Amino acid sequence: MKTVIALSGLVLVLFAASLLIGPAAVGVPDQLRALLTGEGEAVVLVMREIRLPRALLGLMVGAALGLSGAAMQGYLRNPLAEPGLIGVSPAASLGAVLALQTGLAAAFAPALPLAALLAAGLSVGLLFVLAGPRGGALTLILAGVALSALAGALTSLVLSLSPNPFAVAEIVFWLMGSLADRSMLHVWLAAPVMAVGVLLLMGTGRGLDALTLGEDAAAALGIPLRRLRAQVVLGVAALVGAATAVAGAVGFVGLVVPHVLRPLVGGRPAALLPVSALGGAAVVLAADIATRVIAPDRDLKLGVLTAIVGAPFFFHLIFRMRRGLE
Amino acid sequence: MNLLELSDLTVARGGVPVVQRASLSLAGGEFVGLVGPNGAGKTTLMRAALGLVEHGGQSSLARMPAAQRARHAAFLPQTREVAWPVSVEVLAALGRVPHGGRMQAADRAAVAQALARMGMEPLRTRNVQELSGGELARALIARVLAQETPLVLADEPVAGLDPAQQIRTMQVFAALAAEGRGVVASIHDLGLAARHCTRIVVLDRGRVVADGAPMAVLDDATLAGTFGIRAYRAVADGPVLMPLSVFP
Numbered sequence: 001m002k003t004v005i006a007l008s009g010l011v012l013v014l015f016a017a018s019l020l021i022g023p024a025a026v027g028v029p030d031q032l033r034a035l036l037t038g039e040g041e042a043v044v045l046v047m048r049e050i051r052l053p054r055a056l057l058g059l060m061v062g063a064a065l066g067l068s069g070a071a072m073q074g075y076l077r078n079p080l081a082e083p084g085l086i087g088v089s090p091a092a093s094l095g096a097v098l099a100l101q102t103g104l105a106a107a108f109a110p111a112l113p114l115a116a117l118l119a120a121g122l123s124v125g126l127l128f129v130l131a132g133p134r135g136g137a138l139t140l141i142l143a144g145v146a147l148s149a150l151a152g153a154l155t156s157l158v159l160s161l162s163p164n165p166f167a168v169a170e171i172v173f174w175l176m177g178s179l180a181d182r183s184m185l186h187v188w189l190a191a192p193v194m195a196v197g198v199l200l201l202m203g204t205g206r207g208l209d210a211l212t213l214g215e216d217a218a219a220a221l222g223i224p225l226r227r228l229r230a231q232v233v234l235g236v237a238a239l240v241g242a243a244t245a246v247a248g249a250v251g252f253v254g255l256v257v258p259h260v261l262r263p264l265v266g267g268r269p270a271a272l273l274p275v276s277a278l279g280g281a282a283v284v285l286a287a288d289i290a291t292r293v294i295a296p297d298r299d300l301k302l303g304v305l306t307a308i309v310g311a312p313f314f315f316h317l318i319f320r321m322r323r324g325l326e
Numbered sequence: 327m328n329l330l331e332l333s334d335l336t337v338a339r340g341g342v343p344v345v346q347r348a349s350l351s352l353a354g355g356e357f358v359g360l361v362g363p364n365g366a367g368k369t370t371l372m373r374a375a376l377g378l379v380e381h382g383g384q385s386s387l388a389r390m391p392a393a394q395r396a397r398h399a400a401f402l403p404q405t406r407e408v409a410w411p412v413s414v415e416v417l418a419a420l421g422r423v424p425h426g427g428r429m430q431a432a433d434r435a436a437v438a439q440a441l442a443r444m445g446m447e448p449l450r451t452r453n454v455q456e457l458s459g460g461e462l463a464r465a466l467i468a469r470v471l472a473q474e475t476p477l478v479l480a481d482e483p484v485a486g487l488d489p490a491q492q493i494r495t496m497q498v499f500a501a502l503a504a505e506g507r508g509v510v511a512s513i514h515d516l517g518l519a520a521r522h523c524t525r526i527v528v529l530d531r532g533r534v535v536a537d538g539a540p541m542a543v544l545d546d547a548t549l550a551g552t553f554g555i556r557a558y559r560a561v562a563d564g565p566v567l568m569p570l571s572v573f574p
Binding site: 077078206209210211212213214216217219220221222223224262263266267268269 | 373376378392393395396397399400401402403405407408409410411412413416417420421423424453466469473
């Protein structure tokens, strides 16, 4: 409980910081007045159309990645599992890339996130067909790996056949993941899909706890494993699909955040779900603020930053694990 | 009303029969030792009885709705895997999952009693991934006890325990039976089974070949035919059976 309160406080502070930090040189009182009352034209535009969606998306994308990472690790009973494992993220990226390449995204702004969501939905359907109705965790991973490989290959194919170097550059930058230049439209597109994902995953706590003892013991404890699998996969797909559709690929959050927070909740998968969602939100908000503070005049990509910070952090975890084993 | 009723239970894997027309009924007060050589089908019989694998024939457990079954029968799988670094207490509390909702006073009492029964009270805050093999085995049995079911199915519960813990565990199961509950435990140590179980069921190549009072079932013919061994018998505060040699 203490962990939840502390993390909620941290998320709140970071959300406020994300609203208030930016290149527009305006005092904090003016910023707040503009945001809340709508007085002061240029400032209102900055606050309501640029900063607010960016902060909201940071919160949502981070929470989505943290929550789905915790659910995925709990379901697969593996601390190295990550939400991208089921292939939704590469599929959503492929959808977005196709929208960029065909020029749809330029003609009609919501086309990009919509295409990404559509591709994510298709990939989940394919995943269930591949993994089969009775398949366990292993077939699910194999199907996810196969789909990821296919989506990645098709993305590369689109890039390599692209006649327009500017389009290629745009696609490559989009793939790196970012929250810059997003609008409230992105928030409204992602919010309902993510809400469905959250609802699905909230009901999995008991089943994930029981899975601590293995699949046989969980089934004997009365957990309907097939329904649990469907709930986890669909929930993760909705959250990761929506997150990728609005922010591109933001890596390492879903992998590292649950891993780091697990000891704080005594290892219980159900307790980890909300804590990991808060942790993910904090990390993405902080990383997005960092992209603005470190290089205000360049477009440092969020996904690049999370990977650069996340990877060494992972090295540290590996060393700690080795010390525990030796 | 029997706690478990299996009739003509049959499981085939890839066309090869693993369990063939096994029938068994178990009443409260019985501690059944399920014995048989490796690959005789002991694990598969228990999993099929619980409805965890597809099977032919009838099992009274498999017919129950999953939630009701989990309050009727607890299952201790053979593999002692615990995925996450939870405490012994949290592990045992997983036995309360079928009883639903938040932990009430009754749930906490059941967990405390289960831990005390397995002598795990002093270790209750320890991380299960830092326990010894024997301690982990006892923590997992405590989970099964915390489930407070009329029937317990345990797959090799005493494998890997030291002699004192093996005897204590067998006594815990015997005490459950004395309380009127039913226990089915697969076990390789024929001496322990003969001494502590109220009844022995011998499984050989998927078939139930003998079923009855321990020393009557484990006679020379069955030991020779099913296990290929010869044994020494005696009486010392109860039956003693010691395997001696393997038939060539």
